[in-house]
Amino acid sequence: MKNLYLLKTRSNILTQLILVVTTFSLQAQSEPFLCDYNAYLFQYNDIYAVDLASGSAYMVAENVTSGNINAAAYNSADGYIWGYLSSPSKSIVRIGKNFTTDIYNIPELPDSNNKYVGDISIDGIYYFRSGSSTFYAVDLNPESNNYLEYVGATTLSQNINIHDWAFNAVDGMLYSVEKGSNILYRINVETGAVLPLGIVPILSGLNYTFGAVYFDVDGNFYVSANQTGSVYKINEVHNILVDGVMQSNIFAFGPASSLNDGARCPTAPVPQEDCLNGLDDDGDGLTDCDDPACSGIAACPEITLTSGANDGGLESNDRLSSLINQRNYNRASTNYKFDKLSAKVLKKGTLYGKTGKNSADAIPLADLVPLDIIGETSTIESSPADLLNLTNASDIYSVDYLKDTNNIGALMVIKTENKVYEHSKFICDRFLGAQLLSVSNIQLREKDFIKSIIKQPDGNTEFALSFSARLNGDNEFVIESHWNIDMYPSDTAYYNFQIWSNTVDDLLALADEILNLLEANAAINVYKGSTPPPVFVKSAKYAKGEVILSLVNNNRAGGIDLEGGIKRTETMGTETMSFATPIEGYLDSVSLKTGNIFDFGFRISNVKGGTPDDLFVADAPWGLDASAVGTTVSEYEVKESTDPYMEDGYPIERNISLSGKTSSYIGVYRALSPRFAAVDLSNYSKLSFDAQGTGTLEVKITKGNGQIFETEVALTSETENYLLAAADFTGDSGSTDFSNIKVINFNLVAKNGVEENKEMELSNVTFNNKEKEALFVLEDTNESLLYPNPVKEEASLYFFEDNAGTYTLEIFDLTGKKMSQCNQTGDTQKGQNRITIKKNSLSPGLYLYKLSSSNEKIWSNKIMIK
Incomplete structure (x- = not known):
């Protein structure tokens, strides 16, 4: 050469x-x-x-x-x-x-x-x-x-x-x-x-x-x-x-x-996706x-719909969780739904986008809303006014972009006085069950901004972008676009923009027009941005003492470091946690054994560096309902679940201690999901819990459609186990099942309108398929009952004694061989007795049990081991 x-x-x-x-x-x-x-x-x-x-x-x-x-x-x-x-x-x-x-x-x-x-x-x-x-x-x-x-x-x-x-x-x-x-x-x-x-x-x-x-x-x-x-x-x-x-x-x-x-x-x-076989054929995680x-192939739609701005704006966080949960509870209990048909329709006026109309630090938020940009047939106001008292926003204005009656985009414009708006869509939506499919940059005016692609729980895909504008000393705008909120300077006012649409092209068009509308009031001096996180959490969920993270590893990093704060219950303080683990490939998952928690806010950094990802994960919340007139609370505490749940059922984690005075009611509520969305528990027929307290306890479930069903139990000073069937709950339409439950309430009720002292200890709330224990008081004391039979892990053997004494239990196979690992002895009492038979190491099959009493009584029957 x-x-x-x-x-x-x-x-x-x-x-x-x-x-x-x-x-x-x-x-x-x-x-x-x-x-x-x-x-x-x-x-x-x-x-x-x-x-x-x-x-x-x-x-x-x-x-x-x-x-x-x-x-x-x-x-x-x-x-x-x-x-x-x-x-x-x-x-x-x-x-x-x-x-x-x-x-x-x-x-x-x-x-x-x-x-x-x-x-x-x-x-x-x-x-x-x-x-x-x-x-x-x-x-x-x-x-x-x-x-x-x-x-x-x-x-x-x-x-x-x-x-x-x-x-x-x-x-x-x-x-x-x-x-x-x-x-x-x-x-x-x-x-x-x-x-x-x-x-x-x-x-x-x-x-x-x-x-x-x-x-x-x-x-x-x-x-x-x-x-x-x-x-x-x-x-x-x-x-x-x-x-x-x-x-x-x-x-x-x-x-x-x-x-x-x-x-x-x-x-x-190039790997291609088969759009009909239910598999990820091209290895992109989709x-x-x-x-x-x-898109546009087979039954896949070219255009999907978006969520509306009235439902957006925040996730729970350590500072605001109780207020935000109360807001969501108020919406759930009143079955609130935003009515698009009665919303105000916005029209482009003659002063739209005119230069010098407003002082740059006091622009009406409606003047920063793009109109007639993305082919929408109408734009309606959808401002969620109930955010103002919950966040650091001093003013909020939001709109939905519609094509006919379908949402194709949304915009929230939020004014804050001392720092950037503290809730981001990409954190909020993942907290509420969405998946973050992609994070990368787009370019506006040859400047980089961060876009995200989000798949909502209803299956629709949204393209989202957030950025903020602040004024510098020369009365010119500085545009800030960052993934991490702590990258935004403090001690300054911001106009904050959260945009989402059903196409990336409309997202770009809306963002560019917002910059035009800002420039109608003051020049843009500089753009400041950071890069998107190369490793991010696609989805996260918490269940039964474990946080499971699904990761997208764009830069093929070999490991991640995690730091965050955990709250074990809604009323406890925050404890710090750190964690490091290797990861590999483009897609990976990580399981964090956190134990029982309420919420977990954390930051993930990867070993190759770059922007970290921030996330907030939480279980569905408990909340206090002391809204009745004349009600006072002397104690409200959410306590840890002491043991991991190992049974077949749907546990409602954490326990409640409540006391106060009321002439009406005082109670607690528990959402079934962090976003107060309905959860289908129709596979279960029973609700069980342990409780002790004073007077009548009203147990109420609210369905996703707003229907309410309730029942009552009488509490005592001793802790008792209560097992309620779905049919025990009745409402205007009769009884119900446990499908699509949004909220469950436990209310201590004052029946006669007279002020009463109320208290309750509530624990081990579970949806399950348990059966009530048989009382088994028989006139024929020669009978015994084994339940359940066949035996999966263990069963209860009931029998009746006229006098106290002792017993010996023996298990035999069908050849008469004694199964010594199952033999047991113990004391009996006068009246009904119950002993537990455990499967232990018995192989599946048919056996015989023999129960001998010191009162010269013998019971025997067959026992089937699964």
């Missing part, structure tokens, strides 16, 4: 010799990629590996060259990636699998260093261009006699506004999509002929820069939008005729980028219609 290089050179011989000497040692170590399945994204002189199936990207090499790399391309002829360098002038770079670089000078190239469009044909010819209609070629086939030689220049038959192109290995043609027109072009590099094939349907109406494009082995073309990071797929472009049928859809959501370029082996497959690649 050294001889070829020197023969080619006609000038600057000394410079070329220096280049060869400096790169020789690197060449000895450099290895080819050999058709790696990854796509590679080049930004400046950093390299990211991109998984087209998931859209995830992580940095694999940083500062690999002194100059920036563009027009990057995979060379099928040698297995390396090549690119054009901004410096040294007229130079190209070869990049190996270990990201070492070899730099070569091509002196015949024009002086312009702005070559940002490039790809390499299957036979190893590198074609690249800048913004003109001329493109250039260099032979990069190591088997060619012209290796590393300039081949010449060709002029396109028409100049097109493109930012990357790629070779289709199926037909050997170049393909690209033009910015603005969104036309797909087929280009013949031999002649320069440019053939427009038509507008790509999925891109119609968009105005993005497609700075990175790729092919797979089947001739499917993937184009990535710089501003949003969205990856679009155009099927088998070699089969598309001019103005013919063109199949296209969104494929994945990745990070936005600028000054970028893409490279990928065109004969490598199944069937959850995968954006299935």
